[in-house]
Amino acid sequence: MKIDVVSIFPVFFNVLELSLLGKARARGMLDFAVHDLRDHTHDKHRTVDGTPAGGGAGMVMKAEPWGSALDSLIAGGTDPLLIFPAPAGEVFNQRLAHELAAEKHLIFGCGRYEGIDQRVFDEYTARARVKLVSLGDYVLNGGEVATVAIIEAVARLLPGMVGNPESLVEESHEGGMLEYPNYTQPAVWRGREIPEVLRSGNHAAIAKWRAEQRLLRTRELRPDLLGDAD
């Protein structure tokens, strides 16, 4: 998979080297690049923003640097998906993470200030596939944090990224439920025992217990996931 990010804070993405991403790149599963939006300006001050047309508070990101940056990235004929993180977007979840993991080329456009000139969305919606994605119902200062979160969630789903692919199947939010509780040695810690069934060696009983626990936990902590909000 190829991932390009356009941002005015390229160093923001250095954290990705620490997590799974460094591994993915080293293994050649991910071609990841960050591009500084200011490299697509031509004035002395490398201006990326302007005052809002019609007046109002804050600043709006100018269309020209975005046009220059995105033109160069979509030029390769890779049928990329352009993702603009924004509070107005579709709320990100595990289903969408799987959807994005099936793409060949993702381009993230990280907006700052009050947003990007609307004509940028209009232009690229006409020329490419565009998706607005939100992390949740709260406001961040820009798309960078959201992009880091989305890339981490997507990259770990790429084939060969986790040692044991079964751990992907059983984790929280797969199959629309939370994960069952996990334990490891010692058998007793501060008087608290590992549930008997997990030490029984009875694999059918363990699978049954875990399935029950997933349902109980989901009902208790996230009933909305079950769609019956009880």
Ligand code: 6GU
């Ligand atoms: Cl993706 N961007 C911004 N700026 N704020 C957000 C968000 C994204 N998701 C939640 N809040």
